[in-house]
Amino acid sequence: TPRPSRMSDHTFTLSNGLRLGYGEYGDPCGEVAFYFHGWPSSRVQGSLFHEHAKKHGMRLICPDRPGIGLSDFQQRRTLLDWPDTLEQLARHVGADNYHVIGWSGGGPYVLVTALKLNKRLLSASIICGAPPLKFLGDQQMFWLYRFMIQLRHYFPTILGLVLRLGGMAARGSPHKAPLRWLMKLLGQEDRRVLLLPGIYDVVRDATLGALDRGPRSVIADADIYLSEWGFEVSQINFPIHFWHGRQDRNIAWTYTQQISQLIPQAESRWSEIDGHYSLPITHAEQIITTALQKEVPVGNRV
Numbered sequence: 001t002p003r004p005s006r007m008s009d010h011t012f013t014l015s016n017g018l019r020l021g022y023g024e025y026g027d028p029c030g031e032v033a034f035y036f037h038g039w040p041s042s043r044v045q046g047s048l049f050h051e052h053a054k055k056h057g058m059r060l061i062c063p064d065r066p067g068i069g070l071s072d073f074q075q076r077r078t079l080l081d082w083p084d085t086l087e088q089l090a091r092h093v094g095a096d097n098y099h100v101i102g103w104s105g106g107g108p109y110v111l112v113t114a115l116k117l118n119k120r121l122l123s124a125s126i127i128c129g130a131p132p133l134k135f136l137g138d139q140q141m142f143w144l145y146r147f148m149i150q151l152r153h154y155f156p157t158i159l160g161l162v163l164r165l166g167g168m169a170a171r172g173s174p175h176k177a178p179l180r181w182l183m184k185l186l187g188q189e190d191r192r193v194l195l196l197p198g199i200y201d202v203v204r205d206a207t208l209g210a211l212d213r214g215p216r217s218v219i220a221d222a223d224i225y226l227s228e229w230g231f232e233v234s235q236i237n238f239p240i241h242f243w244h245g246r247q248d249r250n251i252a253w254t255y256t257q258q259i260s261q262l263i264p265q266a267e268s269r270w271s272e273i274d275g276h277y278s279l280p281i282t283h284a285e286q287i288i289t290t291a292l293q294k295e296v297p298v299g300n301r302v
Contacts, residue, residue, distance in 0.1 A: 030054075039105030052288050108129070136255060140251075193281050236263050243287060
């Protein structure tokens with residue numbers, strides 16, 4: 001699917017003087033939804049939802065987190081800083097009420113938004129979301145993530161080098177080494193979907209949007225997942241739509257099972273065959289129509 005042009009990119013200045021960048025996709029006159037990208041990724045990832053958002057009347061606004069893509073680096077940022085940043089972005093785009101959707105590393109940002117800004121929210125959706133690692137541990141994470149966590153603790157300089165090498169590798173073809181070797185680590189559906197026309201190009205561009213700024217910003221973004229979040233998930237009093245594939249090798253579905261049990265109004269949807277990439281891409285329309293409380297198309301059920 002052709003991605004919208006970079007004409008969709010915008011920036012504005014926050015009250016702290018820093019610039020925040022974002023992309024816009026979908027229907028420019030539709031209901032506003034903010035999309036929170038994964039790690040390491042950037043606003044471009046939201047373009048994977050463009051066609052379905054446009055079809056169903058959703059204006060999808062995808063901010064780069066501070067230090068990523070078009071957004072300036074913010075010293076000592078915490079997860080609890082996010083609601084204020086989002087409120088300023090919402091005012092800037094003229095949204096009093098809105099949906100929030102987060103994929104993978106965007107999941108914690110949905111949770112803190114649901115906790116602090118629930119009166120503004122129309123819906124909250126988390127796809128294959130990252131867990132509170134301080135609370136639940138990293139044993140159910142992809143071995144490569146666990147390896148990077150160890151590097152962060154003991155050899156942060158080497159982690160920076162690994163991320164730079166990852167950015168160089170991402171520019172290659174998924175049909176050739178070394179990417180072909182990495183693709184073999186993924187499940188069958190993830191490999192199939194990433195090799196569909198145009199899909200890997202978007203995933204690559206979104207990743208490079210983070211890595212092109214250098215490893216410092218990407219590591220700082222990762223540090224938030226490893227830190228104390230500053231709130232209990234059980235405090236969230238808002239319905240959360242959880243989506244997770246049981247073949248997810250990046251972030252195990254059991255994390256979502258544990259988190260959803262702590263949230264009184266959680267609703268979980270599982271796919272038996274999908275992984276970390278195939279679930280949001282294959283079921284993008286159902287994720288959007290569920291958020292908008294529209295009829296789910298027959299034959300596209302998880």
